[in-house]
Amino acid sequence: MERCAFLSGVCSSRGCGCHQQRQGPAETAAPAEKHVEADAAALCCAGSGGIASPRPPSPPPRCSLQDLPVEMLVEIFASLPGTDLPSLAQACTRFHSILHTDSIWRRRCREEYGLGENFRNLEVMGVSCREVYTQLLHPYRHILGLWQLATEPYRELLNVAVDGLCITGWKYLPPHYLQVDGPMQLKPSFRIRLTERKSATVECMEGYSRPHSGHYSRPHRCHLRIQKDGFTIKCNHSMSGCSQKHLPKWVSEARGLVLQHAQWFSYRHSDCLTYRRIYLPPSHPDDLIRPGLFKGTYDAYRLKIAMLSFHGKYARATKIAGDPGIPAWKETLEIHLRHRIQLRNAEILRNFNVLSRIVQALHEQVIQELQEEEDGPEDSPAQPSVGGSGAAALEEQPAHSFALPEGVHSRDQNYPRACRMCFYGVDIVNVCGSAYPHRFPGIFILFDENQFGFLCLERKCFILYRRVQDTFRNVEAPSPQAFLEMLENLQALPPGRSSLQAL
Structure with missing residues (x-):
């Protein structure tokens, strides 16, 4: 009884909240003191019944x-x-x-x-992984990815990638034998490696041989300057790796062109090459096929690399390298996804006159729509889709037999014999000396996920495109706007000129 009275007195003296409320100066007590008092009150209530209350558990130790x-x-x-x-x-x-x-x-x-x-x-x-990371990979991380040579019409592609214990810049050239199903050519242009002093050194790899001389240039040091969205390689000899005297042989070997067409290639001799970054197009679920790089043929002496990207009611295959007869920045294949061409049977494709009338009617319709868009408000109503979503829509389409119309030639006869979908398209080419680009209407033919073609009726030719299957790293655009800005620099139409003015 005395013990219970003692615990009850402690409870009253400490102001247990379950019996009474403390008055007076204690109302201004610090939060920590109130917390202690509340713990004591809880122990007081728990101790009623003649059993001693345990002490409050100590706070867990602080872990660093x-x-x-x-x-x-x-x-x-x-x-x-x-x-x-x-x-x-x-x-x-x-x-x-x-x-x-x-x-x-x-x-x-x-x-x-x-x-x-x-x-x-x-x-x-005698090199550690830490030194590889801090002295090589991290300092040169900004040049990893896909680049385009900005100092000549051919617009050679360069893929800079981690290659073993080095960083190598590989020339990324079209197939040597001008076949779209052939593998891309890779030739080293420069490399960055760690020396015995554990410091990074940039070496030029532009080796070349001269006829009857047996001369070969060994890797030697050069200077690399990194800029925003670009870099420059400077060497003490011509970066082309050849002399002007032997340019035709070099063009034939490294560019896949025949000697009699070497005059189309105007390569400026220079000891300094500048590259600008190329982003691959982002992929969306509504895209008919996966965007990316495609190899395309034109005639017996030309082969090009185009980038397929989707932009709502349009798709574009923008030329980014190859075929020096038409500079890389002066050709774009534009596909109008709203204007699908329904082919009921294969006979329509074989009849050149019927196809010409269909394309001409669509061409006039496109002109009228562009006129209405320019005269109307900027915010045009939503356009109907091509049906379905992405690859699922393509798979739902029945395959139709495909054959080239009479009189139409193709560089590559190994084209598919069945197609899925066809759309109105136009090949936009900026010809030197012309105020406006030439537009060649035709039919965009989608075969499957990795192949498409363009049938140009005016020139009576068929261009086959096949996907570049190589995998690239560090080619994603930081934002959709960054990709569009890059693409604007590659478009055929000059900035500020509408599509209607070019028709």
Whole structure:
């Protein structure tokens, strides 16, 4: 009884909230004091009945990141982006020491840059994964990706990628034998590697041989300057790798052109080459096929690389490299997805006159629609879709037999004999000396996910396109607007000129 009276007195003296409310100066007590009092009141109530109340549990000890085992810290650090590790190394001496663990940088090299080389080679070279990351991969990360040569009409493509323990710039050339089903040609242009001093060195790889001389230029140092969305390679010899005297042979070998057409190729001799970045088009579920790069033929002496992209009611195959007869920035195949051509049977395709009348009628309709769009409000009503969504819509379409109309020639006779869909299209070509681009109406023919063609009725030719199957890294645009800005620089129509004015 005395014990119970004692606990009850403690409860009253400490102001248990379940019996009474404290008055007076205690109302201004600090939050921490109130928290202690509340805990005491709870213990008081729990202690009624003659049983002593236990003491409140002590707060859990504070755990610091520095108190974790080394193995756990290594695993945590290895999962962080490499750009965060330098700041982490400055936090304390222990972190700085742990970040010298090579397994951390090995994982960063593999996950961020796809470095799959056998890391035992590093031990032979006496180089650590940390040095590969900090001295090679990270400083030159901005030049990884796909680039276009900006100093000559051919607009040669360059794919800069991590190649083993180096970064190599590969010339990305069309197939040597002018067949769209052939593999792309890869030739090294430069490489960046670590030297014995563990510093990165840029070397020119533009080797060449001269007839009857046996001369071959070995890799030698050159200068690389990185700019915004571009970079420049400067060397002490011509970057073309040949002399003007032997240009036809070099053009025939490296560009896939025959000697008698070498005069079409105006290559400016220079010891300095400038490249600008190329983004691959983003993919959307509503696209008929996956956008990307395609190889296309024109005639016996030309082959080009085009980029297929989708823009709502339009699709465009923009030429970005190849075929020096028409500079890369002066040709665009424009497909009007609203104007589908229904082919009831194969006889329509074989009849050139019928196709000409169909295309001419659609051409006049397009002119009228463009006129109405320019005269009407800027916000035009939503346009009907081509039916279905993306690849599903393509698969739902029945296959029709396909054959070229009489009198139409094709460089590649190995074209598909069945097609899925056809649309009105126009090949826009900017010819030198002309105030406006030439427009050649025709039929865009979609065969499957990896093949399409364009039937140009005015020139009576058929151009076959096949997808470039190579996989690229670091080619995604940072935003849709960045891709559109890049594409505007490659379009055939000059900026500010409407499509109607060009008709």
